[in-house]
Amino acid sequence: MSTQPIIQVQNVVTAFGGTVVHDQINCSIFEHEIYALIGGSGSGKSTLLREMILLQRPLSGTISIFGQNIATLTPTEAQKLRQKWGVLFQSGALFSSLTVGQNIELLYQEYTDLPANLINELVKLKIDIVGLPAHARYLYPSQLSGGMVKRAALARALALDPKLLFLDEPTSGLDPFSARQFDTLIYQLRDLLGLTVVMVTHDLDTIYHIVDRFALLGETKVVAEGSLNEVLAINHPLIKYFFQSTTQTSHQKEIHGIQS
Amino acid sequence: MKSLSRAMLTIIDSPTHVTLQCHGVWTMPNLAAVAEHLELFTPKKPLQWDIAQIAELDSAGIALLQLYYRKFENQGVISELIGTNDTHTKLYSLLYKRHHEETSAVKTHSWLYHLGKEGHENIQGIGKFLAFLGESFVLLLYTLRYPSKIRYRSIMAHIYTTGVTALPIIGVSAFLIGVVIAFQSLVQLQKFGADIFIVDTIGISLTRELAPLITAIVVAGRSGSAFTAQIGAMKMTQEIDAMKTMGFDPFIFLVWPRVFALILVMPLLIFFADLIGIFGGMVVAKAQANLSFDEFLYRLKGALAIKHYVIGIAKGPFFAFLIAMASTYRGFQISLNTESIGHYTTVSVVNSIFLVIACDALFSVLLTELKL
Numbered sequence: 001m002s003t004q005p006i007i008q009v010q011n012v013v014t015a016f017g018g019t020v021v022h023d024q025i026n027c028s029i030f031e032h033e034i035y036a037l038i039g040g041s042g043s044g045k046s047t048l049l050r051e052m053i054l055l056q057r058p059l060s061g062t063i064s065i066f067g068q069n070i071a072t073l074t075p076t077e078a079q080k081l082r083q084k085w086g087v088l089f090q091s092g093a094l095f096s097s098l099t100v101g102q103n104i105e106l107l108y109q110e111y112t113d114l115p116a117n118l119i120n121e122l123v124k125l126k127i128d129i130v131g132l133p134a135h136a137r138y139l140y141p142s143q144l145s146g147g148m149v150k151r152a153a154l155a156r157a158l159a160l161d162p163k164l165l166f167l168d169e170p171t172s173g174l175d176p177f178s179a180r181q182f183d184t185l186i187y188q189l190r191d192l193l194g195l196t197v198v199m200v201t202h203d204l205d206t207i208y209h210i211v212d213r214f215a216l217l218g219e220t221k222v223v224a225e226g227s228l229n230e231v232l233a234i235n236h237p238l239i240k241y242f243f244q245s246t247t248q249t250s251h252q253k254e255i256h257g258i259q260s
Numbered sequence: 261m262k263s264l265s266r267a268m269l270t271i272i273d274s275p276t277h278v279t280l281q282c283h284g285v286w287t288m289p290n291l292a293a294v295a296e297h298l299e300l301f302t303p304k305k306p307l308q309w310d311i312a313q314i315a316e317l318d319s320a321g322i323a324l325l326q327l328y329y330r331k332f333e334n335q336g337v338i339s340e341l342i343g344t345n346d347t348h349t350k351l352y353s354l355l356y357k358r359h360h361e362e363t364s365a366v367k368t369h370s371w372l373y374h375l376g377k378e379g380h381e382n383i384q385g386i387g388k389f390l391a392f393l394g395e396s397f398v399l400l401l402y403t404l405r406y407p408s409k410i411r412y413r414s415i416m417a418h419i420y421t422t423g424v425t426a427l428p429i430i431g432v433s434a435f436l437i438g439v440v441i442a443f444q445s446l447v448q449l450q451k452f453g454a455d456i457f458i459v460d461t462i463g464i465s466l467t468r469e470l471a472p473l474i475t476a477i478v479v480a481g482r483s484g485s486a487f488t489a490q491i492g493a494m495k496m497t498q499e500i501d502a503m504k505t506m507g508f509d510p511f512i513f514l515v516w517p518r519v520f521a522l523i524l525v526m527p528l529l530i531f532f533a534d535l536i537g538i539f540g541g542m543v544v545a546k547a548q549a550n551l552s553f554d555e556f557l558y559r560l561k562g563a564l565a566i567k568h569y570v571i572g573i574a575k576g577p578f579f580a581f582l583i584a585m586a587s588t589y590r591g592f593q594i595s596l597n598t599e600s601i602g603h604y605t606t607v608s609v610v611n612s613i614f615l616v617i618a619c620d621a622l623f624s625v626l627l628t629e630l631k632l
Contacts, residue, residue: 096597113292114320115299121323125355142597161288161318192354193319 004067005030006164006196007052012061014047021047023220024061034190034197034210038242039217045200046168048217052198053087053166054078065164083111085164086157090172092149094141100127100152101137107159126155131185147178151185158189165189167199171206179203183210204243216242266290267314267321269297277306283313286321298328303337312343322348322355392589396519399511411517418521422483423529429482433474434466434533438540441465446548455549459556462541463564467572471533473620476579479526480612484587487518488608491591492601500592510592519584526580527573534572567632575623582615 005028014022021044029035037045050056052063054070062069065081073081094103101123108119127137130151141149150170157165170186171179187210190197201207207214207228215225218238224231231239268284284290309329314321333339344352369377403409445461491514494500500510538560545551590608594600 097599112288112320114288115292115295117299118291118295118320118324118327121327122320125319125323128357129355140597142595161320188354192350 003030006066007198008062008064009048009052010062010064012048012051012058012063014044014051014056014058020220022058022061022217025217025220025222027215027222027225029196029198029213031196032190032194033212034186034199036207036211036214037198037200037217038202038207038214039223043217044220045217049166049168049198049200053085054082083160084162085166086160086162087166088150088153088157088168088170090168092141092153094149094153094156096141099138099140100132100144100155103141103152103156104159107156111160122159126158127152129158129189130155131181146173147175147182150174150182154185158193161193163194163196165195165197167197167201169200169202171201171203176205180205180209186210267294269294271301273305277308278303279308279310281310281313282325283315285316286314286324287316287318288320291320291324295324298324303332303335306338307332307340309339309341310343311341311348312345314348317348317351319351319355322351326352326356389586389589392592393585396511396515396585399509400516403512403516409512411513414513414517415521415524418518419525421486422479422518422522423525426479426482426525426529427532430475430478430529430533431536433478434471434537435540437470437474438462438466438537439544441470442541442544443548446544450549455551456559458541458545458549458551459559460563462538462545463560464568466537466541467534467564468568469572469620471537472530472572472575472579473616475526475529475533475576476583476616477613479522479529479580480583480587480616481609483522484583484612485605485609487584487587488591488594488605489601491588492594492604495592495594496596496601515584515588518588519581522580522584523577527576530573530576534569571623571627571632575620578619578623579616582619583612586611586615 007029009025009027011024011026012022013020013024025048037048039045047056051058052065052070054073057071062071064070066084068077068081070078070081094100095106098106104123104126105119108114108122112119114122123137124134127134132148132151132155136144136148136152141152144152150173154170165186167186171182174182183206186197186199189195199206199211201211211228213225213227214231216223216231216239223236223238224234232243266284267286267290268282270281270283272279272281282294286294309325311317311325329339329341442458442462446455446458449455449457449461491500494514500514503510503513542551542553542556545556546553587608590604590611594604
């Protein structure tokens with residue numbers, strides 16, 4: 001591809017204490033892509049996401065976002081960069097002392113100088129765009145169901161019209177129907193708002209349906225990167241483990257083995 | 261003219277209508293001036309919005325256009341939108357795909373409503389606390405029938421955290437109270453040359469009233485708040501639900517071990533506070549009135565009737581019961597939001613201290629009537 005990637009991860013090494021999580025990993029994310037980081041538990045995909053959104057620093061290596069190396073940002077540059085992306089955390093992470101509306105409003109009040117009636121209109125729009133009913137605005141996070149919390153958190157992540165959206169396990173904890181609805185929503189938003197979406201996910205259906213490219217993390221490396229077809233063409237035990245429907249039969253074999 | 265720095269609005273007046281020509285960058289950081297402009301504008305003729313020259317438009321820009329388009333239309337001005345392009349309509353249809361109905365926040369009520377609501381809630385609160393006490397006593401009787409169900413290890417652990425680790429702070433507080441009382445009393449007593457009565461003052465006031473109160477207040481602030489926060493956190497992580505499903509009753513596992521531990525520990529802490537407090541008084545008496553330790557102790561034997569000491573110690577279990585019950589009760593009230601932990605921890609300490617003081621007042625009246 002000729003275009004410059006929006007996010008470029010180069011030779012990133014991460015270690016906690018003595019355990020190495022990432023050993024010189026590389027991946028690149030291009031504009032308008034829905035990109036997924038997948039891998040087993042403890043493969044460091046959430047850690048990589050946290051490193052991208054400036055919550056954690058890698059031991060070595062560089063991560064560039066919009067062409068800037070995020071390790072060498074000044075606090076003002078970092079603040080500017082943070083306003084260009086929205087983050088949806090796994091559990092929503094809505095501020096529990098504020099209503100859904102106030103959660104979204106807060107960003108406009110802190111970062112824009114728009115008048116109150118326009119902020120009010122925008123809050124209404126963002127709540128509507130994610131498919132929440134209008135009265136949800138006056139509810140507190142504790143009064144929402146799991147699916148509604150995710151939607152409200154997405155509305156908050158979209159508040160400042162970011163170009164880049166990070167999602168940490170967006171469909172976990174949702175029933176399959178809501179999960180597919182959520183996928184469709186993200187897909188539509190990507191098209192209409194011109195977003196680039198980076199997500200950590202376990203959900204194979206999400207990968208089949210909306211993800212353009214993904215990186216499979218495992219054994220401290222990026223095992224494979226590319227579109228689903230590209231990755232499936234590679235012969236690697238981890239890829240088999242993740243994608244092949246034959247896993248079921250191997251399970252059954254194991255069970256039979258135990259029985260006999 | 262395109263201005264690439266900010267959003268602009270030119271008003272072109274013609275005989276038949278007014279054209280609002282929008283240009284520039286209509287995005288979130290650049291809209292404030294235009295919004296102000298539109299707010300001050302009152303149309304008198306049919307309006308024509310020309311958005312062809314908008315260089316960049318985001319959701320805030322669309323919302324602003326829509327907001328005033330609607331407002332002017334509602335004022336009865338005929339409005340027309342020209343110069344839309346594909347991106348505009350796409351974004352518009354995404355944002356306004358559904359009809360937006362106005363919703364209003366929860367109605368505000370008069371002070372009378374709030375007064376009634378608060379009163380009702382308080383009365384209900386007392387009822388709930390009594391229900392909590394009732395349930396815990398039922399389960400206590402049940403556990404007493406099966407003594408093996410008593411959580412001895414948990415009681416021990418709480419004795420350590422609420423008792424042993426509280427010794428330093430209680431020692432310091434009691435010592436300082438002893439010092440303060442001795443100083444203040446000596447000033448008055450020396451006026452009459454009655455220095456020796458410092459022993460009576462310290463001995464009686466400390467053992468009967470001050471040591472139990474100070475101990476209870478420190479324990480309420482220290483252990484009471486911890487109880488509330490511990491149980492609250494367990495509730496938030498659903499540990500309490502998990503316990504219930506496994507048949508571990510929270511009263512047996514969480515409430516009574518804390519209550520028993522505090523009941524056992526409180527008299528001991530008061531005794532400790534008595535000793536240190538009197539020692540504080542002795543130090544001051546020696547320094548300010550030249551009263552030697554030997555003399556002080558000799559006088560103390562005569563002056564301090566055993567009943568004062570016993571009454572002080574006997575208050576301990578009552579205070580402990582109130583503190584432990586109030587703070588565990590508040591812990592169970594914590595709900596699934598971060599603010600409620602802070603709120604109920606505060607409430608639990610305030611309640612505990614109030615209950616302790618009220619109980620002390622009751623003791624005072626009762627014992628005076630009994631001529632003790």
